[in-house]
Amino acid sequence: MSSKADLKNTLMAALAKPAAPSSDFDLNPDVALPEGRKLRPAAVLLAFEPTVDGGRLWLTKRSSALKHHPGQIAAPGGKKDDTDADLVATALREAREEIGLPSDHLEILGALPPHETVTGFAMTPIVGLLHQGFTPRPEAGEVAEVFHVPFAHVTDPALFMIQGRRWRGSYRKYFAVPYGPYYIWGATARVLRGLAERMG
Template structure:
């Protein structure tokens, strides 16, 4: 898919209405406390045009991290006071985690904020890479950087619902496995939100 085709496909999806999502979407019995304060965070969904149709860059988080250790995620993190906005947060985190130059990213828009079980309001920022790049994982945070075909993460039929015991109850969540990578939880949920708008 040429870069402009990928851009127009993503812009069309982002123009469609969508509500917020959360890690609790598939668990209606969970009652969230009123007045809870969520910490702002952002991730960068960095799409790169390819001859095969495009791809999305993702990371496998370090097993030593406090939040979501070892999980598959888009580069991102909590908003710092010096970040001008959540887009700046996503670009900074991508620079720090995978050495993605900010000037190589065209920001196309964002998806609705996603509430995580760890108390973050995570906003996915959607960007298109102008040119290919060679990722360099930040050893303290990122165990691995890899890419997934665009068609894989934007096809609702590829998403499954799985469950496991969590805090004494069965918790259900979306997954979209790819090869050896078990993409689930918040990452799978926001990607499914994008897929639903394709």
């Protein structure tokens, strides 16, 4: 894969395949979720950029000072505001705010199925393709670092592993796909695992 067209075609083919919604509880079927729970809408942006060696995905490392998910790896995103026209608008706004990505620098290709988080959000991953580069500007106080991961790393199911830790008094399993010093796990890894499953 060496061009924007190749990367776009690969992503579009993956998005066209059927897929079910995912959840932070997928690997923990013993967790009892309340019936009738209301999830708050949210969106994240999976911003892929073509490169000569096959493309890359932009991610963030959250500030260690944040109340929720401090220091974790995430795609730029957040909860839907009343002023957002739709979830695409949410993802684009959050990417502008968190990493300084201009909305007119990318083409929206589609969305992955929503993902239920342990924090009560229905998080929809919006997939976009950059058609020009940008200079990341981490949002002070929220984003500690902006970095990229090779496309091949986050779209190869064989690189994902199941790990676990104690959480709220019980042992919780989750997907992880570490890359160098970055420990990509939880909702971000589960969403990327869903995309990886649709490759090929």
